[in-house]
Every structure is written in C-alpha cells, then in structure tokens.
Amino acid sequence: MDIELARFNMVEQQIRPWEVLDQDVLDLLFVVRREDFVPPAWRLLAFTDMEIPLTIDGKPTGEVMLAPKVEARLLQAAAVRRHETVLEIGAGSGYMAALLAHRARRVVSCEIRPELARFATENLSRAAVAGAAVEARNGLEAAAESRWDLILLSGSVPFLPDPLLQQLNVGGRLVAIVGELPMMVAQLVTRVGEREFATESLFDTVATPLVAFPRKESFRF
Secondary structure (H helix, E strand, O other), rough: OOOOHHHHHHHHHHHHHHHOHHHHHHHHHHHHHHHHHOOOHHHHHHHOOOOEEEEEEOOOOOOOOOOOHHHHHHHHOOOOOOEEEEEEEOOOOHHHHHHHHOOOOEEEEOOOOHHHHHHHHHHHHHOOOOOEEEOOOOEEEEEEOOOOEEEEEEEEEEOOOOOOOOOEEEEEEEEEEEEOOOEEEEEEEEOOOOEEEEEEEEEEEOEEEEOOOOOOOHHHO
C-alpha cells in the first residue's frame, strides 16, 4: 500500500470535495499521520471514507474514529487560533486532539473509557505531539472547572446544555454533532456576548453518541 498516495487521495477525493477549503487544515492532514492513531487491525482502512472502530487488544470498545471528511469539516469550523485553550470531549484515539494541538496553545482531551484514554495518550506520545493532555474522566467535569476558547465534542449528543455553553469565553466556539437518529446536524455555536450566542448549522450527518452524556431532563454539572 502506498501510504502517501492513499493520504493524498483521502484529501483530494473525500475531504476537499466536502467543502473543506481551508489550506491550513488540508496541510495539517499531511502533517498528522492518521494511520498512527488507528488500531492496528484497521490500519489499512485509515484513509477510507468510513468510521473506524476503536479496538483495544482486538476487543471492540463501542467507540469509533469519525470519518476523515467529518473530522476535517469540524476542524475547519472550529477555526482554532494559536493562543487558544481547547477542551475536547471524547478523546477516542487521540487523533483530533493531535490536530487541535498543532493549532492551539493547549488542548485538554477527556475520555471516559480508561482503556481508550491510555490508547490516546500512547498515540500522542509516540507522535511527539506537544500541548495535548488526555484525562480519563467525563469531559463535562473538566468543562465546569474552567473557561474555554473552544469546546469540541468528538461524538454526537442529543442537545447542547446551556451550562456547557456558559463555559465558553466571549468569542469562544463550541462544535458538536447534535441530535438523535435518524437526524443529526453538525453545529457551530459562537458566544458573541455575555448573554448572546449565535448558532450555525454546518451539515447533516450521523455519529456515535458520546458515552454518559445525559439526557435533557437529567443534566447536571
């Protein structure tokens, strides 16, 4: 398998046609080696237009890496800046955290499954990614402890709770896939003032729900 040709085809045939036109994002996909974050059993499919199951020692965790074009489109919408502090909820393999860390000042990536938190940490360390730390806990706990310039949810949620939005700095953004089957929409929410938020629908998609994210009637910080 010609890895570099497969990477090039992923960018030019899947990602660019899906309205990912930010050249910095496209360039980054050549810098951060996606195949290094894929479980060994799935490595040959690292560049295919599909979600990749996340397995540990061959055993499925129930979690996935999002399809490459979805990851790239979310990263483009996030528009991360070098001075910003980022929270990712749902570290998975650590790939999105690696992408974010190349553009942000600091990334905290939370993963509720300890075995995946270890996997993501190992992947980031092996790839020599600086500025990203994986914490083995519910990301909602981390969100409540600080203010953030960007919160990115690497999985779907049924709704966006207002207390989570309140943890954004003014000018901060939250990027997430919102809804339940059969209808989910990727959204960008920007805090434009202390009491004002602007929401933009980006694209229709479906994604695996984040583990332990509460339903609306049971949400608590």
